[in-house]
Amino acid sequence: MVKVAIIGASGYTGAESIEILLRHSKAELVYLSALPEECGNVADVFGRFKGRCSLEIEPLDFDKLADLADVALCCLPHKVSMGFVPKMLDAGLKVVDFSADYRLKDVNVYEKFYSVKHIDTANLARAAFGLPELFRDEIVGADLVANPGCFPTGAVLAIAPLLKEGLVEPDIIVNAVTGASGAGKNPSVKFHYPNMNENIFAYGIGTHRHMPEMEQIMSDVAGTAVKVLFQPHAGPFDCGILSTVYCQPTGRITDEQLSKLYGDFYAGEPFVQMCKTSPNVKDVAGTNYCHVFAATVKGMVVCFSAIDNLVKGASGQAIQNMNIVFGLDETLGLK
Amino acid sequence: MVKVAIIGASGYTGAESIEILLRHSKAELVYLSALPEECGNVADVFGRFKGRCSLEIEPLDFDKLADLADVALCCLPHKVSMGFVPKMLDAGLKVVDFSADYRLKDVNVYEKFYSVKHIDTANLARAAFGLPELFRDEIVGADLVANPGCFPTGAVLAIAPLLKEGLVEPDIIVNAVTGASGAGKNPSVKFHYPNMNENIFAYGIGTHRHMPEMEQIMSDVAGTAVKVLFQPHAGPFDCGILSTVYCQPTGRITDEQLSKLYGDFYAGEPFVQMCKTSPNVKDVAGTNYCHVFAATVKGMVVCFSAIDNLVKGASGQAIQNMNIVFGLDETLGLK
Amino acid sequence: MVKVAIIGASGYTGAESIEILLRHSKAELVYLSALPEECGNVADVFGRFKGRCSLEIEPLDFDKLADLADVALCCLPHKVSMGFVPKMLDAGLKVVDFSADYRLKDVNVYEKFYSVKHIDTANLARAAFGLPELFRDEIVGADLVANPGCFPTGAVLAIAPLLKEGLVEPDIIVNAVTGASGAGKNPSVKFHYPNMNENIFAYGIGTHRHMPEMEQIMSDVAGTAVKVLFQPHAGPFDCGILSTVYCQPTGRITDEQLSKLYGDFYAGEPFVQMCKTSPNVKDVAGTNYCHVFAATVKGMVVCFSAIDNLVKGASGQAIQNMNIVFGLDETLGLK
């Protein structure tokens, strides 16, 4: 059994990770930590775990962590994570990090978008980017995996086959709508129920931090610099991201060719499934699946994907990565 | 034109009052006030008023208020209101007060449930209780109207005909479900979208402050002491209260008799309408209407009502009261 | 491996059963059937199963069923079920039946509420009532289990400790709110999104078929005839039932005594958990858990429970029953 700790267990990605690990036949939750004011029995912090998990969420104790766990799912916020990850690695733990701290390979881009100096560039350089469908080889055996952002996961999986084959211009528009859990657990004006309910709005116009992350991954996939205009929206539902990606084909392409291209590209991928028309976020909610579809419209190609932002967009993908790192069946806990 | 001020205009009942007054042909908004940190142009505070209202919400200036307005809709919180209402009355304003401060005639009950000493018992004694369908005569010409709580409005209208005619035992169970706007504008854990969405829960078990208010009004209507067990719940919708009231008839009663009783009792009431089966909160959302229905089940009578908690349960009823106080058509702004 | 067939697999309870069985370590889905017009690959009928299950839903073929399966989860509608169950039993299958056909022991009550003659009274007499927390001994080894209705499951678990100990009068009011999935998969006016959204309403006033079912079980538990006034409501959420049960204690009882009573009664029950205040339906959504709480209010006792109507209220409980029938760990597939 792989012994798993969750650092930052009191938030939504922590809870979703617990949910998945409770069903995992070859991994075991051994340690949960959070800020002191968010500690307590996990069943008190999240009522849904009554009778299902009786672990305490405790203030972080590095010795205990190192003593108990083989791997840490690090659900700390951006900027905070890189202060803790090096110590975990030094203690011999594998780490799957949920923050952005190890995703952006270009430190300048990171420092510009996150307005902070990067303090762990050594580990940044060796972190694997945890999108298994594209970078599985690098994840196998990695000590540190940077788990991708939720929006980049959805957008990249929607368009990867086209970029990989060089079939579209490297100038992409990503329009996405996320459910409200994407904003996290802390109450706020925008996500107060009477404001978010019966509402939908755009945010992060021109400034969302997942934009450079998309550009990095898409450029990697395409083998050329890709420019991304990413526009997120928040909608009145709990979980899920629907991505609608607009791109210009470099040559003529038919719907049949698209269908074959995607079918071939994702053949054998357990968690990416093709649809015959637009995916529904409801079909992937609560699962680690990504549903994709692409079609030609008015000379362009429109690609769609649906994921659960907390599962394939965070905790599910992290455990998929953990499974790969430890040489387990990639789908354990996730099917 | 009646000149209207709203004190505490930055909350949901303030906004709903503005919405209604914008359509009122014989009343005019002249002054809006709120706590300094919640001030600003009304169209910035509530985006829905862009192009529709350009008033500023200002910190309260009593001289300006007294100078400009004939009547104040006082949307201040419980306990705060009674510190301001006497000054407004002294300045010659009529006041419709949204708080509980002038509702409970028994000071001891008030002080027990609100944990504060009542500091304006003189005005408490002379305040009219603003449920027009039952106490219209007292409202006409009153200087101070205590606008009822949202739950008491729904529950009392559901059962008043039976109590008035002494047809049920004075021992009532009120089960109600309110939309999330009932909890107000400030973000909180319970009403954070990912918590309230897809959820329903009971609250205020045995302690809700609307329980003694219901007992007072129902006892007034029945002419005898009525005991009320009131259990509120919060559900995943913005506006509305569905009340389900259980009571024991004193003698045999049929559905036909119930139908006639309610029809007669509410004949001529513009805002109470009878249904042929359970009312829908959606049918009354955004309106000042109360839909009612009663039926016999297993030897008991079950009464239903639906109102919009912010309209008939607050701002709409306040303006209905204001119309009555000023001798206007009771329905102005509300049909 | 227990080999499981689902008869009537194209509806919501069929889908939920598939979902659970995909995670079951000692049971295997072998056969799915439905009406011819609802057949097809399960991943086409329910998009959420893409990549997770590739079975075909087929028109019912008894020989194939008998050949492949050890047990049938029979998700057929009321009245239809009793036409098929005898044949399945004759073919040597164990059956967990989701319909009401084998729940009501008094044929007269069944025939009155379901307006049809019962055609399988022999099996009715020997069917175990599948509420494991109360009737586990009868379920062990049973050939036919009548899976309880969703509302009775929630209501009975909320009040059983009080009834069992004779601590309340046998005159109970059950007020419940169900999510919209309770109405099934077929589109209808009431559950059309723009009607159900932002709405809540009562239905089945005085006529709901779960009323006599509650009376039967509660009477069994209490050892005396219990009268139940049951009033269901439908609210704007997918899954879950919140039951609020009102009853009159026979003597003095305190909150502490209630807490101890429930704690003792449900000690060791894996799927019933006690709360410290009102349960939230969101905490049990997607799980087989029932959260309960009871409190004294104004001389009465108010009991609350939350379940997922499709899991503990249907498919989860059916698989819990199946596990018991086959001598498996009762929680397999469900934790």
Add this chain to the structure above:
Amino acid sequence: MVKVAIIGASGYTGAESIEILLRHSKAELVYLSALPEECGNVADVFGRFKGRCSLEIEPLDFDKLADLADVALCCLPHKVSMGFVPKMLDAGLKVVDFSADYRLKDVNVYEKFYSVKHIDTANLARAAFGLPELFRDEIVGADLVANPGCFPTGAVLAIAPLLKEGLVEPDIIVNAVTGASGAGKNPSVKFHYPNMNENIFAYGIGTHRHMPEMEQIMSDVAGTAVKVLFQPHAGPFDCGILSTVYCQPTGRITDEQLSKLYGDFYAGEPFVQMCKTSPNVKDVAGTNYCHVFAATVKGMVVCFSAIDNLVKGASGQAIQNMNIVFGLDETLGLK
């Protein structure tokens, strides 16, 4: 008083038109018609009108219509409308038609997208296109107004200033999300509550009929042929459309210039309001307002608009058009 008939009053746009006309000080509802099976008292057809409107919805009687009304709001479906409009015009009525039958000036485009032969090309040629902010002069005094589609209204208002001034390339991507009321009143699988709730999906991929309508209007505004890729989505809320429009500026443009451009273009327009960031559909729900915002992102311009699909996208705009046709204050019934 303008005497108004609604033809096809039993659907959502009929109801919304009634709602608005009940508040209109210079128009009066005189006649409501629908298919025979959808007739009845308006308060029975739509519970929200209990006590507010007591008209009967009747099977269409042309003589009665012609006798009673000055203007018909024709809410009939596409293809049906053009069979009735000529008779209404012949009877001397003004007509505001909600269908697509008089919107597309190019009969070939109409016939291709609606798969039917146009049978009233004479009136098509003289119909005014009812988007007052762009074509007010043509609406004044028109006999027949083609009320725009909901998506074109939102998309065109979002980008009109840029097109009018020739500041963007005539190659536009319109990504829009509509609430579920856009699909109409008839129950369907996609809009069954348990399917639409917690869901979002794209539809009409490459085929939506509002695409050629957008191209026609945008081309009119731009004075050159505009190509539009329009991708609609349906989201889990009742009312509203959020449009996100992507376009390529022809030269350098700043956010300040965009702000000034939109401010100047819509100065004096009562129903178009500028936001300082993304509009919220909730701010315009239930109103005839359109909130707009535009920003530069990565060398492109992203324009946003929010409208209520049933009000500014249908009934409100129709009554705005009616007001213009009759020389009334354009905002009557709508502010």
